[in-house]
Amino acid sequence: MHAKQLIEENNLKRNQLTEENEKYYEDMLIYIRTHLFISEQQTEELVMELLDHLIEAQEAGKSAQDVFGDDPKTYCDDMIKHLPKEKGKSAAVFIGYLILQFLGFFALASGAVTIIASFFTQVNPSIAIGSSLLTFIIDAGVIFAAIAFIFVWIRRSMFKRSNKIKDGIVIGSISAFTMAIFIFCPRLMPSFGYRIEIGGYDYLLAGLAIMVISKIINRKFQITQ
């Protein structure tokens, strides 16, 4: 069975758990799933096994704590260290796919903004390739770093009484920082590199082409199926 099917089945089956067992299980689930570099397929097979076991044990009158012990973090770490790493190739395809998607949205958004702006003001249609490319690389890097940080943060806050206010402040600051980079990076970037003329419709066209290409890649490698 494919990882995506297992995830859907897991979502349905979790409803059979009592409230207390569900809380315990979901903490383990999130903790294990936020380890991004282990094989998704193996991860989903494992968490499904644990869920099936817990459901059977629950019918026999046992709690999640009886089954998995008092120290879920150590228990999960003990399993994670034996899980195989995600294959380099599928990780590379996935990251490539994300970058392509991001590039597509970037082009579509630039196109829309340029076209709307051109109704109200004179838009300079030329851009410098060097600085635009660098801006894009920085934006993509910041997005990946922010996502990675948020994952680590979520993982760290599992299994303990989490402080909602503190979590909110941290995740809010990260999002604000990311937005600030997005807004100020293109303004502060000195322009360099070969200049080309590119209008709003060119952006839209390029964005659409990239989205179509990423759809084809997705179908070929079954990234999100």
Added chain:
Amino acid sequence: MNMAMRSQLLKGILEGCILSIIHKESVYGYELSQKLQAFGLNDVSEGSIYPILLRLQKEQFIEGEMRPSPTGPKRKYYKTTEKGLEALIAFQQEWNSIQKPVETIINWGLN
């Protein structure tokens, strides 16, 4: 006995026991934990089989296969590999060579 000492002592032995049960017949996780308890290992927490199952898979001593269980839903059934059988035989020899001396030493020390 404290937890840490217990788990150290149990880990290796439990691995041999699990390998042995899986070799006798192909089982899935919950069944395996029930079998261990039926043999009298009541104090082993059920969940502790999963880290061991993962390690045995990593060593290629066992393999998992999804198939329908007698009650209907699909379960991951484990079976031993050629390499697993060799490991089981080695474990048996190791165990036979230490079991008697350990028993004797402990009884002697406490007398």
